[in-house]
Amino acid sequence: MHIVHLLSGLTAIAFPALVAAAPASSDLSPRQSDACEFDSATAPNCWGEYSLDTNWYEEAPDTGVIREYWFEVVNKTLAPDGVERMTLSINGSIPGPTIEGDWGDTFVIHVKNSMENNGTSIHWHGIRQLNSSEQDGVASITQCPVAPGDSMTYRFRATQYGSTWYHSHFSLQAWNGVFGGVIIHGPASAPYNEDKGIIALSDWFHRTTDQLYATASSGAPPTAQNGLINGLNVYDEGGSRFETNFESGKSYRLRLVNTAIDTMFRFGIDNHTLTVIASDLVPIVPYETDMVNVAIGQRYDVIVKADQEPGNYWMRAIPQITCTTNEMTLNIKGIVTYDDLAVEEPVTEAWPYDDSCEDELTSNLVPHLSLDVGAATSETVMDVTLDIVGGFFKWKLNDNTFLSDWGEPTLEKVLTPGAVFTEQENIINLNETNTWTYLVVESQLGLAHPVHLHGHDFFVLAQEPMATFSDDSPLNLSNPPRRDVAMLPAFGYLAIAFTNDNPGVWLAHCHIGWHTSQGFALQLVERNSEIGDITDLDSLQDTCAKWNDYQDTNNVEQEDSGV
Template structure:
């Protein structure tokens, strides 16, 4: 077993995970020429794990999830959408704001719950939106209100964490305004990249469990694309000469890893997930499922011209028949209707993360040689009742919708079952580590709720503790989704500074449903639980289950 070697060089306060700084003097003005500044003494150098602007602002959203049909590439099929749009509405706030999201379940035959992917939920674990972990599912006809602070800034997204519902269309963007590590003129917002199958998500999951992963028929960029050259339409946006544009890239795919590029243009990468990084330039960007990258693209000195914007599925780990069709168009003349004739940059087909030497957090956090806990997790598969299940340390994860972890914590219930795969971390503000091994020739995007983690080592073959050196501990890449290499290992570390029940799982849709997960119960005695909200949601869910004879077929998350 590998043990963690780390104690933080940064002391994090224990109240809401961050100290509040009252507004006083304005030290700088945030604008196109000075994006590193924010306001009131906050800038890109501020330690956002310790200090958060006290804005006093509440941003409120109302989201209604309903059954409908959609034809994002011209081929119509049943869908589940938020407020009738695909992707759903973008949640926009400023760093330090409070966000309130009212969710109504108007679906006919499904529960739901919204997870705010990348939001750390400091001391608000019950707002993480994971049915069977932090709440019971929201029953049809019922509503649920989520409330959390934007203690970080950058690009995130929200999606259903009920079964594989997200990939029927239940997702949207989160945009938290704040400082940046490079200047830009225009924020173009989210660019969602996702695969598309022409089948409902539950049909796809059934196929994955019994016959292997389904093949994506198409892919979408911001919810649109063409199909068979006759249906649908491409995503398009217009560049003005010499303007610097910020694009917020999100891989929202169920099971496709994308390589993003814009022909004849360079990408200046300024953030991975919710972590600002030292900018670097590249022509193409490897983006795993659940990952986000913020890039700046400088428009050329042109009055006209059309260029392909590409999301290329990486065949090393993606089942797809749409390798060259997931494209949008950058136009320099809005009146143009011509397709581009440009060519893609050359690249190596790979599902590996961006090189760690490029992913340097702008805010440096180091670690030393003190530890309290370490865990090895070995990935495997098993077949039960002719269905494939993923396991970690020989356990296929399963929790029950009607008995979420927080309910068990609140009730002081008997010990957790083995299938719940609960790892308890009772001590405060200690560094812990996990090493995940996989013998399979497939890369896996590993996502941890409630934390940014440090990536200490990642590679092919067997892990050895000697791979962790002193240099590995100095400002290691930090994010909330990292790729577990095919037939390889991923070593991560984080600090126990956020009480809660936190899921860690593979972000491939079918793998989560098939049990590729563990849950981390951090500082159980300090978790805040609103019993009224918890109990009323579970009561309504149990009434629905009894009336409709609902059966749970997946892992619960």
């Protein structure tokens, strides 16, 4: 059981007045120029001097616009599905506020830790953090945790565009409520009339993740009591459904985000076809489907046309029971209503589907911008295994369980002469510049894992269930899917590639929260000699000094992997 824990009980606690999150500029209209004027319905591929065809790995706008937000992380009793429990949240809501801006804008987010006995950090999931590794927000990797009463300001430029999310990267805090959406406006690969924004899909427990960690680490993963759509659902006689309205004949963009700790969701709207236009932060050649499988941490942007008879229709997020359990498997639903009709309980039926914990077909996930993969300069093959140590599960990569130190982050150690790194820090050093690295993760266990890489999009070279990787295994090097989370299949392997184009320290890990805490992770130290020139070491060490003082004064003991 974690020593750093939530307050127990359901007594409401009074907090100081919260500052509502708000952008520094209220103008979120797309950038315009004579070169190419964006219009989502008639010119979705345009974006001023840039467009859908721009290679954003090599060039991106710099608008000079600052989008500034204020976050306060607090303990608060909430009841997202009608059942009260103690939560951790940003500005008192679950999800936290969506941050929003344009491609090329700079985000400045001030984070104050007002919790009573937790550190925190905020990770901007999928954001490459080009030349800004220290802004990645990973406790024990790029920073020390922000101590209670302390604050930290994150600053980064959006060199990508699309839909993603932020979440705490301290222990299991994200899944007690510390998460929210991110929208970066930019061009799109298909037209639409209106943007409905983030649709956050979450599993939900009526006990805290800290209370459940011992169970998750010594037996079967705990069964979630519920799932939420944008922080809402019903349970027994309580709670309420997420609702949204369509106008007949219009088309709508929905930005799907799986924020769960241990659930792959299959998403769909009864009777409506989805046109998928992006996977993670990568625009793709559009394809149509009835439902889409969204793995933990993944995002899909879909367009839905309101082309059915006016009425009420179920929006469904269905946990895939091949790899998870949930008390409300078929009752995690929202309501789509047409033309401002009265909201009523729909009577529509779900699309037929096969329960599966596999990604969408790679043949469907064709990036709009075609890029090929070069020959590998570095290749690492890692076997995933599971061990039991002292009665608790420990995940291993090549027989090594990941362990880092909250009080001595890797980024600081890299910049400290004579620092000693341990085998358990699972470091891969990448010192070449702009060469290709291949990583292969292989597992002969009957469980699929969503693998997430920080600091990069990666190219999915192969994703094979029931197979063993070898030198003869075929790899797709011709415009393969690019994303930042992909499923490692059960009894199989995942092969990915990326270029060494982003100096810094980057985490790679399974995005099942239990598994991350149990040691399923590694880290990359990329282009070590350049890291010092892009890092504010004084600021990093100031956060660490405050954390270490708090940790020592309160006898805080780290009992998980550190990430």
